[in-house]
Amino acid sequence: MIQIIILSGLVLIIDQVIKRVITTVLTYQQSMTIIPHFFRLTYVQNDGAAWNIFSGNRLFLILIALFVLVLIYYFFIYKKKLSLLEKIGYSLFIGGVLGNLWDRFWLGFVIDYLDFNFGTYYYPVFNFADMAIVIGALILLWIGWRGEKDGKSNSQARTEKHTLGSVRDDSH
8 A cells, every 4th residue: 555655645746746847937828839830838727527528517527536535535545455556556645636636726727738639629637646646547448358359357356366376286
């Protein structure tokens, strides 16, 4: 558990440092081109969730984030033996949620700044915390899919591996 706390805290700190740099270098809605016609840093304030859904529902989004964190801890982390990859996945996800939760609680909005466009499609502006959430979720989905593919849950697979590894062959 301590590893998840440390890694989540690190994600939170990195997220907040980047956001402070962005708000120092750029003014609200200002852009800085990094790669022409592809990538800019654009300082925006998002008072909603992804793609600005639930815009203006700060309390609801704070409560949802807290609820998700409690559920993840209680159902997926508490009293579980997790692999290193699972710890990394949960840490990224939790740290990302905490980064955006921090903004939403203290500022009333989330600071976004990563601005990509692909041809004529402009992807919604996002931040480091959003990337951590998505990467963490993808890691955890991949682990779950891998377990399903093997026909057993990951905890069953670890238990069997541990049991098989501790069985001694005394026939020799």
